[in-house]
Amino acid sequence: MPQICPKLLADPGPAAEPFARETIRRLGQVRAQLGRRALILGHHYMSDAVIGWADAVGDSLALSRLAATQKEAEFIVFCGVHFMAETADILAGQGRRVILPDGGAGCPMADMAAPEQVEQCWQELARLGHGPIIPITYVNSSARLKAFCGRHGGAVCTSSNARAVLAWALGQGRRALFFPDQHLGRNTALALGLTPREIAMWRRDAAVLEGEAAQARVIVWDGFCPVHVEFGPADVARARARQAGVKVVVHPECPSQVVALADDSGSTEKIIGLVEAAPAGSAWAIGTEINLVRRLAARFADKTIFSLNESVAGCPDMAKISPTNLLASLEAILDGKPRGVVGVDEATARQAAVALERMFAVS
Numbered sequence: 001m002p003q004i005c006p007k008l009l010a011d012p013g014p015a016a017e018p019f020a021r022e023t024i025r026r027l028g029q030v031r032a033q034l035g036r037r038a039l040i041l042g043h044h045y046m047s048d049a050v051i052g053w054a055d056a057v058g059d060s061l062a063l064s065r066l067a068a069t070q071k072e073a074e075f076i077v078f079c080g081v082h083f084m085a086e087t088a089d090i091l092a093g094q095g096r097r098v099i100l101p102d103g104g105a106g107c108p109m110a111d112m113a114a115p116e117q118v119e120q121c122w123q124e125l126a127r128l129g130h131g132p133i134i135p136i137t138y139v140n141s142s143a144r145l146k147a148f149c150g151r152h153g154g155a156v157c158t159s160s161n162a163r164a165v166l167a168w169a170l171g172q173g174r175r176a177l178f179f180p181d182q183h184l185g186r187n188t189a190l191a192l193g194l195t196p197r198e199i200a201m202w203r204r205d206a207a208v209l210e211g212e213a214a215q216a217r218v219i220v221w222d223g224f225c226p227v228h229v230e231f232g233p234a235d236v237a238r239a240r241a242r243q244a245g246v247k248v249v250v251h252p253e254c255p256s257q258v259v260a261l262a263d264d265s266g267s268t269e270k271i272i273g274l275v276e277a278a279p280a281g282s283a284w285a286i287g288t289e290i291n292l293v294r295r296l297a298a299r300f301a302d303k304t305i306f307s308l309n310e311s312v313a314g315c316p317d318m319a320k321i322s323p324t325n326l327l328a329s330l331e332a333i334l335d336g337k338p339r340g341v342v343g344v345d346e347a348t349a350r351q352a353a354v355a356l357e358r359m360f361a362v363s
């Protein structure tokens with residue numbers, strides 16, 4: 001379940017710059033004026049300065065579910081990245097508008113699978129034969145790719161339900177094409193018991209299949225998250241040497257060699273749940289975005305919590321959402337001139353919704 005967030009950050013503290021104090025003061029005012037007309041959703045990777053303003057905080061799946069079920073707010077202000085706002089727009093339905101405070105907050109991994117490239121891959125795989133394929137897109141993808149999956153009998157997945165969705169696809173006795181994250185695709189296929197030889201990879205630039213086409217049950221796209229691929233096997237060894245008894249938990253966007261060495265892996269929500277449930281005195285090395293790791297460390301002072309690799313920077317796109325552009329978004333709504341509205345055209349949204357509904361049905 002998404003966490004309902006207390007408004008922790010109303011006081012910026014004595015060191016805050018005057019402009020920051022003014023921004024926070026205005027945010028408090030405007031937020032109160034908007035009341036239930038606006039619902040602010042925040043992903044776990046937001047900075048502390050932003051997340052304190054969110055009405056609900058969650059991972060991609062939890063936030064999608066909220067966007068689909070909440071019927072009260074006229075505006076959903078999404079503190080996250082573009083694909084999340086698009087997904088919310090598809091699920092929120094008529095009468096609600098979704099706002100992204102910085103339209104430039106994208107996801108490089110999502111951009112690694114262009115719809116034209118996926119069509120090309122699809123045609124090539126059909127030419128190679130070996131039976132029908134179910135396309136699965138990670139939620140970190142454009143609405144057009146979700147629509148592609150909707151049209152071709154496929155589904156969307158998130159890091160929370162990738163296993164259930166991929167098992168569903170393979171349970172139909174067919175093969176699956178998984179895009180755009182090779183690591184989530186590979187990690188999930190391995191977790192389902194597939195052997196490395198049953199996993200092939202589509203090289204998008206060369207437009208070739210790498211691996212054994214006839215044996216492949218899961219074909220992963222060659223995309224990746226630039227943040228999570230920075231965690232390597234040596235980081236796991238270093239964390240274990242630094243802290244005896246440490247539990248290593250990583251996001252499944254990390255390479256499979258890291259996941260294999262870790263004690264556990266899972267979505268941001270799962271990582272939080274593991275740390276919450278752990279006893280005082282336990283130690284955790286976490287391989288995911290730094291804002292979340294630092295927040296967990298601050299929240300659980302009775303546990304030792306550190307990043308699996310302190311030198312891995314945060315997600316630059318998530319960092320584009322700031323109190324300043326959040327304030328500007330809320331003020332624009334109040335002025336009756338909403339800006340940063342993320343809209344998906346009706347035909348695309350209808351087909352993408354089919355793939356999202358399949359995900360909800362399976363997970």
Ligand code: 13P
Pocket residue numbers: 044058059060061140158159160225251253266267268269
């Ligand atoms: P979660 O769904 O696990 O929150 O992940 C989203 C994401 O973008 C991770 O990089």
Ligand code: SF4
Pocket residue numbers: 081106107108109110140225226227228253289315316317318
């Ligand atoms: Fe995309 Fe990675 Fe940033 Fe998540 S952390 S939004 S996958 S670039």
